[in-house]
Amino acid sequence: MISAESAFEPAAIDRCAQHRHDEQWLGAAWERAQVLVVCDGQALIHEGAPVYLPSGRAPTGERYLLGLVNDVPYFAVSVSEFSPAKSERAAGLRELLGLLEPTQAALTIQAVGLDRWHRAHPYCARCGAATAVAQAGYVRTCPQCAAEHHPRVDPAVIMLVHDENEEAILARGVGWPQGQFSTLAGFVEPGESLEQAVAREVAEEVGLEVISTRYFGSQPWPFPSSLMIGFVATVRAHAEPEIDPTEIAEARWFSRERFIAARASGEIRASGNISISSVLIRYWLET
Numbered sequence: 001m002i003s004a005e006s007a008f009e010p011a012a013i014d015r016c017a018q019h020r021h022d023e024q025w026l027g028a029a030w031e032r033a034q035v036l037v038v039c040d041g042q043a044l045i046h047e048g049a050p051v052y053l054p055s056g057r058a059p060t061g062e063r064y065l066l067g068l069v070n071d072v073p074y075f076a077v078s079v080s081e082f083s084p085a086k087s088e089r090a091a092g093l094r095e096l097l098g099l100l101e102p103t104q105a106a107l108t109i110q111a112v113g114l115d116r117w118h119r120a121h122p123y124c125a126r127c128g129a130a131t132a133v134a135q136a137g138y139v140r141t142c143p144q145c146a147a148e149h150h151p152r153v154d155p156a157v158i159m160l161v162h163d164e165n166e167e168a169i170l171a172r173g174v175g176w177p178q179g180q181f182s183t184l185a186g187f188v189e190p191g192e193s194l195e196q197a198v199a200r201e202v203a204e205e206v207g208l209e210v211i212s213t214r215y216f217g218s219q220p221w222p223f224p225s226s227l228m229i230g231f232v233a234t235v236r237a238h239a240e241p242e243i244d245p246t247e248i249a250e251a252r253w254f255s256r257e258r259f260i261a262a263r264a265s266g267e268i269r270a271s272g273n274i275s276i277s278s279v280l281i282r283y284w285l286e287t
């Protein structure tokens with residue numbers, strides 16, 4: 001999985017944006033490509049690893065260029081149903097991301113993300129005509145009104161909120177199991193800066209006033225198409241949370257010692273290791 005830590009590293013995938021218009025380059029790349037076949041949020045796995053087919057054996061379907069990894073071209077092909085070999089089976093993204101090393105995870109997220117978006121946008125949002133894939137999968141164009149539609153990413157802020165004494169407030173969402181706590185998060189609204197979204201979400205969810213924010217890192221969160229943008233936010237000390245009961249079941253202040261003890265005793269469970277939430281909490285614990 002792409003973690004907030006890997007957000008600071010150079011991307012292992014060269015997305016080759018400069019070649020997406022170049023049919024000759026794309027054709028030559030396809031000839032020697034490895035192909036990930038995707039269908040509605042799933043890919044095939046074999047013994048815990050994703051199945052890549054040489055392009056000569058890839059099924060027919062819309063093709064999306066993923067990019068070059070160590071000079072090998074990778075494409076995704078979208079199909080309406082899988083025809084897995086005997087030892088293969090389809091796996092969803094959550095399962096896949098638990099299995100894959102970061103570059104493979106990034107390719108899979110890109111492939112599934114593109115496939116989901118293309119699948120959901122067969123018609124022009126402006127005039128209703130059927131659209132066609134263009135630029136190796138990064139645009140759909142409308143033959144009737146010439147509109148171009150781009151794959152969408154939904155920005156969301158996620159923040160570790162602490163007070164001036166560095167005690168953190170963590171929350172349990174409505175419907176989450178007892179004892180499961182995480183950082184606060186929410187979608188960015190039109191016309192809002194990321195910092196304003198952090199302040200609004202903190203005020204809405206726990207009724208606290210943010211006095212400063214600092215950018216931390218980001219993580220693609222493809223469930224289905226978010227980009228989680230991480231912050232560390234400071235609120236005034238000793239403020240009592242006022243929770244929004246439609247979103248938050250419970251919010252609690254933790255000192256580092258209290259958090260470590262509660263986690264060790266099983267009183268609380270923090271979010272899974274693949275999420276930026278866990279990286280933010282680790283950062284707070286270790287600084």
Ligand SMILES: [Zn+2]
Pocket residue numbers: 124125126127128129142143144145146147
């Ligand atoms: Zn149109």
